[in-house]
Amino acid sequence: MIDQTELQAILAPIAAGRATVRVEGTRASIILDVTGLPDAAQDALEADLRAAASVPGIEGVRVARTAQRVTRRIIAVASGKGGVGKSTVSANLAIALSRAGRKVGLVDADIYGPSQPRLMGVEGRKPAAHDKKLVPLATAFGVPMLSMGGLVEEGQAIAWRGPMAAGALTQLVDANWGAADTLVLDLPPGTGDVQLTMIQKHRPTGAVIVSTPQDLALIDATRAIDLFAKAGIPIIGLVENMAGYACPHCGEISDPFGTGGAEAAATRLGIPFLGRIPLDIAIRAASDAGTPPAAGNGAEAAAFAEVAGKVNAWLETQKG
Structure with a gap:
């Protein structure tokens, strides 16, 4: 079974610092910071993370998007x-x-x-x-x-x-x-x-x-x-x-x-x-x-x- 640290390391090259991972049993939760990303880029990044997280031992992946308010x-x-x-x-x-x-x-x-x-x-x-x-x-x-x-x-x-x-x-x-x-x-x-x-x-x-x-x-x-x-x-x-x-x-x-x-x-x-x-x-x-x-x-x-x-x-x- 894969643990949280291992999955975080797998996703790190894709997430570029935008994702935090939690693993509970066979389910993975990813908190994805999409601040400043266009909608298409957000969708593409989420899809890439879901695919990369689908490894042996993980049966379900949940992604929650968050964004910081930009002070303009x-x-x-x-x-x-x-x-x-x-x-x-x-x-x-x-x-x-x-x-x-x-x-x-x-x-x-x-x-x-x-x-x-x-x-x-x-x-x-x-x-x-x-x-x-x-x-x-x-x-x-x-x-x-x-x-x-x-x-x-x-x-x-x-x-x-x-x-x-x-x-x-x-x-x-x-x-x-x-x-x-x-x-x-x-x-x-x-x-x-x-x-x-x-x-x-x-x-x-x-x-x-x-x-x-x-x-x-x-x-x-x-x-x-x-x-x-x-x-x-x-x-x-x-x-x-x-x-x-x-x-x-x-x-x-x-x-x-x-x-x-x-x-x-x-x-x-x-x-x-x-x-x-x-x-x-x-x-x-x-x-x-x-x-x-x-x-x-x-x-x-x-x-x-x-x-x-x-x-x-x-x-x-x-x-x-």
């Missing part, structure tokens, strides 16, 4: 106005955080103007649902994502009033995110219904504000900062996007939107400055092609990695 942090990426590259920053921040070792999911919460399906190379794909929850789309960059753009027909206008938009946001955030411990939320511009719902129902751990260097964008960014401050949401920092353009022919740097404005504003407001992202044709081309530059190894990837490093360091200081 939400990073809201916001801007006071449109056109500052907030969605591009969101996508590349999510990828850069993933490359830094975090288990990241991306939520395109820009309900009325979703652009993440194109940025992340999943245009035309629709998410499935399981147990009344959406299942995020897998991407080529290791960052699962959900977007309103995946729930409506391409090019269809989303003419919804506030409550419907708020309900859509809840479906996206409360999806089956599996092992993801950090969600990056690409918010719509401004300070409207979606932002208020997010603050009230899905309270972010912190907010990243995106602005260009120009004065008008900074004025609007200040309003976004004020919204989060009044709600008691910490500001992780300010990103200056479209900061400087290098001529591809002569290499001369020009500043069509000004320079240093966001860093000066961060200093004035007493919030961290997270870094500058250049105005670069390579970023535009890669984004349109669904291959975010943060997934590569060029100078553009380094700029996003610097921002992600500071965000990651901030997250490490937070408890819970």
Whole structure:
């Protein structure tokens, strides 16, 4: 007759630390930790364990699945106005955080103007649902994502009033995110219904504000900062996007939107400055092609990695 220690040793190479075994007479009980595993992987692992446990002396195998609750942090990426590259920053921040070792999911919460399906190379794909929850789309960059753009027909206008938009946001955030411990939320511009719902129902751990260097964008960014401050949401920092353009022919740097404005504003407001992202044709081309530059190894990837490093360091200081 096989004992508990022997059966545990047989199953160990398959279970990879996820299974605890008990043997009572000729029956084996396996407690299987499935935290973070997709349903198909859970089923496959259970089947493998059952087969491996069917050895002489064992006449019955019982498997009980358990899962630990994942503590999920939400990073809201916001801007006071449109056109500052907030969605591009969101996508590349999510990828850069993933490359830094975090288990990241991306939520395109820009309900009325979703652009993440194109940025992340999943245009035309629709998410499935399981147990009344959406299942995020897998991407080529290791960052699962959900977007309103995946729930409506391409090019269809989303003419919804506030409550419907708020309900859509809840479906996206409360999806089956599996092992993801950090969600990056690409918010719509401004300070409207979606932002208020997010603050009230899905309270972010912190907010990243995106602005260009120009004065008008900074004025609007200040309003976004004020919204989060009044709600008691910490500001992780300010990103200056479209900061400087290098001529591809002569290499001369020009500043069509000004320079240093966001860093000066961060200093004035007493919030961290997270870094500058250049105005670069390579970023535009890669984004349109669904291959975010943060997934590569060029100078553009380094700029996003610097921002992600500071965000990651901030997250490490937070408890819970």
